[in-house]
Amino acid sequence: MRLVHGCSLLMLSAMVMLTAGCETNKVSSPVVRFDRQTTNYGDAKAVELVTNEFGSSDLQMIAEKMTGSLLETGIFQGRPTVTISTVKNKTSEYIDTTNVMNSIQTALVKSGKVRFTRSIQEMQAGVDELTRQNQSGLYKQSSTAKVGKMTAAKFSVEGELTSIVKQSATTKDVFYKFTLKLFDVEEGTVEWQDEKEIRKTTKR
């Protein structure tokens, strides 16, 4: 009887020690936030299903599909030069299509298979820098970048995003189609083309 009582006491004290241990092991995280706030960093690569409008997952899926398709064709043999041309947004939504092209460009540059030249939108900054180096009189002649030495693009990339929206009382269906074309600048021919189709359906 005494032994049982002793064992119970021992277990109780062990549990108390364990609980105390748990409490002392509780540490704070290195964050600054209000107690009532529930903001956290999430997974940037997660499938975003908040609404059926064009979202981050659509952008990522389009960029991955187009990059993969371009890389596996082998059209970039010899690291040719490419420039980004227009990306038309023919949907009813406001979509920053430059974002899609930036993602494609980033992935292609990181692949090491291609070199990008300045696009029309990026050209003015390049011209300004050349002017500053050559006409300001601030730089040593031997170190300045010479005018007229830019490499022209062999290929030009053009894209288009369209959508078809159907809606009933309970269902909204959005069908996106992104088309990307790679033109040979000199010959004006389409050397590669691919599409990415996305269907998003929301039911109430």
Place this chain on the structure above:
Amino acid sequence: MIQLIRATGLCAALLLSSGVMAQRDAAAPSPPAVAAKLATRGDIKGVRVYEIRMVRRADVLVVEADIQNTETEDRQVFYRFRWLDGGGMQVGDGESWKQLLVYGQQTKVVKGVAPSSAGADFRLEFNVE
């Protein structure tokens, strides 16, 4: 008469259980060579990858995987490819997760292209909702 009913009942039970077993067999795990390339999370609910093909095209690794739903109910599969170099280090920033609807008893092909020539191996991560 009672014996006959009992015997019939027993037969029916046996048939039913064999049917269930057959379905379980159909949902048998992926072949070992394929399983080595998979990183699944949780119960994959009768979905399996039964074949993976890989080829190097234009110096980049291209992979195709056959995802099969062995059950009759439609499944939402979330998947992505993780690309690894020769030393097992991750190549690139990691792909985005993709959602794939696989109808009951349907097989769908998913394709991945390595982000650069450094991609020498891969893992197919997926879970089923």
